[in-house]
Amino acid sequence: MKKSNRTKSAVKRLILALVFLTMTIIVLSACGNGANQSGQSGKLKITTTTGMIADAVKQVGGEYVEVTGLMGAGIDPHLYKASQGDVKKLDRADIIFYNGLHLEGKMGEIFERLEKSKPVVAISSKLEESQLQSGSAATGGATHDPHIWFNVKLWMTSVEVIRDTLVEKDSANAEHYKANAAAYLVELQKLDVYAKEQIAIIPEKNRILVTAHDAFGYFGKAYGMTVTGLQGMNTMSEYGSKDVSKLRDYLVENEIKAVFIESSVSPKSIESVIEGAKKLGHNVTIGGQLYSDAMGDEGTPDGTYIGMVKHNIDTIVKSLM
Ligand SMILES: [Zn+2]
Known part of the structure; x- marks a missing residue:
């Protein structure tokens, strides 16, 4: 009797174990059905915040990484x-790569939690104080301007941070990462030269860039343009009618031909400035859309970092000539 009871409970345990195993398999395969999961592929799984960072990681990591960018066009x-x-x-x-310098202002807590279990790397971490620009009065607390990608030279140090992190985490493929990074850095060096040459074509008095928020501080300093934004650097800060009339007067006084709207900011604010200038008899046009904090659609030339910067340069040059 006792023995058969024991057998019964052993069978019960076995059935329970089988049920549990089956359920585990079902759950695991349900999780894994979307993309080719890296469990099998052996690729490093990398998640980034902005598309610019995702692009840089793809360039350096090549076929050895699987990149997910959280923030699209x-x-x-x-x-x-x-x-x-x-x-x-x-x-x-x-591995997680993010911009840092408080660009991702609402994600700090998540990064803090995750960095206990994996590398969570700010790609701006190699920049020195002297290379950073300070936040404007309107930033609402951010000490430094986070928009480092618009100085191509600074962005190159971010590519180096990505390279060094991949080399450390996956030393078996170190040579590939180094070679990919070297080739990409040559392209970025060319882009930096292109930016300097193109902006220099614009007559000096026209080298004023007016946009809806101060995303272009590094760009202006690196390539020789005066930059004025309506909203302050951070899109969270409010702008008032005072700012609108101040900018309107600035446009009229400096005879500015064109202002620019941005892909990630509502064009409303800049339109009210244009209306105001018109009432004072000065015609300003919208020079076109610039990419500021996000790239263009995936699969288009503007959906890459190099394409995005080129688009901006060409748009600016065309409108201010
Ligand atoms: Zn911004």
């Missing part, structure tokens, strides 16, 4: 909050 990183899906993508990653 037209997304404003200053206001971005991680969704449940994003948290999963961050949890699943082997």
Whole structure:
């Protein structure tokens, strides 16, 4: 009797174990059905915040990494909050790269939690104090301007941070990462020269860049343009009618021909400035759309970092000549 009871409970335990195993398999395969999961592929899984960072990681990592960028075209990183899906993508990653300098102002807590279990790397971490520009009065607390990608030279140090992190985490493929980074850095060096040459074509008195928020401080300093924004650096800061009339007067006084709207900021604010200038008898046109905090659509030339910077340069030159 006792023996058969023991057998019964052993069978019960076995059945329970089998049920549990089956359920585990079902759950695991349900999680894994979307993309080719790296478990099998052996690729490093990397999650980034902005598209610019995702592009740089793809360039350096090549076929050895699987990159997920959280913020697509037209997304404003200053206001971005991680969704449940994003948290999963961050949890699943082997490495996380983000911009830092408080660009991703609402994601600090998540990064803090995740850095206990994996590398969470700010790609701005190699920059020295002297290379950084300070935040404007309107930044609402940020000490430094986070928009470092618009000085191509500074962005090159970010590519080096990515390279060094990949080399350290996956030393077996170190030579590939080094070679890819070297080739990409040559392209970025060319882009930096292109920017300098093109902006220099614009007559000096016309080298004034007016946009809806101060994303172009580094760009202006690196390539020789005066930059004025309506809203302050951070899209969270409010602008008032005072700012609108101040900028309107500036446009009239400096005979500025064109202002620019941005892909990740509502064009409303800049339009009210243009209206105001018109009432004073000065015609300003919208010079076109610049990419500021996000790249263009994936799969288009503007959906890469180099394409985005070139688009901006060409748009600016065409409108201010
Ligand atoms: Zn911004």
